[in-house]
Amino acid sequence: MTSPLSRRDSLKLAAAAGMAGVVTAFPGRQSFANAHRVQDLAVEATRITVDGTQTNALTIGGTVPGPVLRWREGEEVVIRVTNRLSEPTSIHWHGLLLAGVMDGAPGFNGYEAIQPGQTYTYRFQLRQAGTYWYHSHSAAQEQAGMYGAIVIEPARPEPVRVTRDYVVLLSDHSPEAPDAIFRNLRNREGYYNRGQRTFLDFMRDVRRDGWSATMADRKAWGEMRMDPTDLADVTGYSFLVNGRGPQDNKTFLFTPGERVRLRFINGSAMSMYDVAIPDLRMTVISADGLPVIPVPVDEFRIGVGETYDVVVNPTEARAFTIMSEPLDRSGYARATLAPREGMEAAIPPRRPRTVLTMADMGMAHGGMAMGGSAMAGMDHSGMAMGGSAMAGMNHGGMPMSGSGTGPAAANPHAGHVMPGAPAQAAADPHAGHAMPSATAMADPNNPLGWEQAGTPEGKRALRYADLRSTRARPNAPQPSRDIILRLTGQMGRYSWSLNDRRFGMEEGIRVREGDRIRIRFMNETMMAHPMHLHGMFMEMENGAGDRLPYKHVVLVRPGAEASVLLTADEVGDWPFHCHLLYHMEAGMMTRFIVEPARVASAG
């Protein structure tokens, strides 16, 4: 089974691969004579066309997304990145195990941003196989189009044999400049305040739904957008598949009877999706690049930064829609699997937004002041907050988010997270354990709570608990300590943080090389946060026994806890952050510092 390689393994592989290695003929490659692949990538500003509309974009290699980088495990690759922008840039290799300075996150591991006009040469050996991606780690450039897929063929035979192999890269594209979006988020008071009227709308909804209490802070309410009918006035994201909009209809060809591998990558800035191919069952074979025991499912939810590889076996000569609906249901990304170009299948009925439940609220707000006069005498049991009410809560001065009615461009975070979390399913953002209260019982037309994806009756959605590594580690050592990482934030000020400290004000997490640790994420906010660690895989504690899946992103549900184990075997200071772009920008990041084990004798 393919699994992350130790450095020693990778050296062996490199030696083996040497004979078969392909050296790309390239001017001036002499200095990289040992590398198997040399690639030049330029970063430049350009314009792209999505569904017939032109917008500004930042591109890697001239396109959005950037070119698929197809490599082979064991190879050493060289990538020369030239910055043709008027601002610093960077490229980070998301999910790859490599030396810190090659990781591409400015300010970490001694890596510095690539200045305008300069070229940075990345060089690293591939110690793993699978589906990964790359993106800018500078400012919000990723939002503007700086992302692309990485496909690394394994050195050993694949556990799956397919005839077709496609990358399906999901992204959210905005006509607004990313820094403008971020400015708007930070200045929301002026930007979003809809004033008294919406506040009254909110109160009406609250009365109708029998819910109130939670909003003790009236001043915060004043900042909320309350009326869902406002939402259509704001231009939102376009959701793309491989840079193509729903009308462009990216088409993947197959011949009936073939096995087709689809490598889903969520390269969005802020959007998470429920992905389904109506009438076609998918078998999930990899998560975050590494193989899992195959799980047949009808749909899966994919957080920002995550990847899932699936295999499908279409036997009929017809088109199938690959449907990816963002959690706020503000649109969809669409592509088609078809025997010929130009075919299309029906767009399935759009799913309803899930609705927050009172149980979720109560559990999620352990640390939040729920008191206040409005609360007195209210019966909270089993009540759902109406979707419209939630729409208004996006910007409350409290650690919670909206239910996803957010106009994405103006408010990219709204609703990408559904605060409807029954918190007891802590380790499992998708589903998990039975919900004791009556609120979360699945009704596809009226979903309640984060885990309710609007899955059609009789269909099976992937759960985190389904993921089991193909690699068993029965002798994995117990962690020597637990590190608690509280996911914290103040929505009203668009302040996102870890352990209440914004990046730059925090001390970082310090471990020693070789330490085996547990990280406990405690999400004290009402948004889900896809937590991403650079440089190492986390072993997600999802109940899979000695087959905990390796993940580089763990989606921590609103108000819930999750935990991971890891062996700190990669020395460096690594970014550890929420992969929602504007959360990271706002400060939801820290340093994960792995100090070298003492060298017994240097001589």
Next chain:
Amino acid sequence: MIKMSRLAALTLLAAAAATPAILVPAPALASPEGHGNNAQLLGQPAARGTGRVVRIEMTENAYSVPRIQVRAGETIRFVAVNRGQFLHEFSFAPAAVAAAHRPEMARMFEHGMITPERVVSLTMTMPDGTRMDHTAPNTVLVEPGKTGEISWRFTRAGTIEIACNIPGHYESGMAAELVVTPR
């Protein structure tokens, strides 16, 4: 449609490699004893250990051969060796029959009758009183490192499918063709 056969578990782990599991979703097609002629399966079970040996290796997630061809009138002793790390199935049936069986296999998986690596039990009584049996003569579950066998006398020509119906394995490509040529 889980319960296909009333046959109690013959033997479990030790014999698991040679214990038939259900495959055909109608008892009449493969009677518990497996002695009835079976049009769909192009023949009938033969005495254990008899027949011309056809050896197949199983790994993740593939058979070592894409196609096996035999003649009507032959008795074949399929020897399925699991050289992988996970439990695999050697079975043969028409593709549609195997496809109908896969959800049942998924239920067995979910209920813990089989794990990724091994067979826990080939029979289980469900809370609602129904019984899941996974015993039939045209299929065998083989644990890693073990060998399973099926002896089968082919009587009619046709093409059916060899498949591993453990969730995700067939979908990953663990299938082969079984061609029976006329005598």
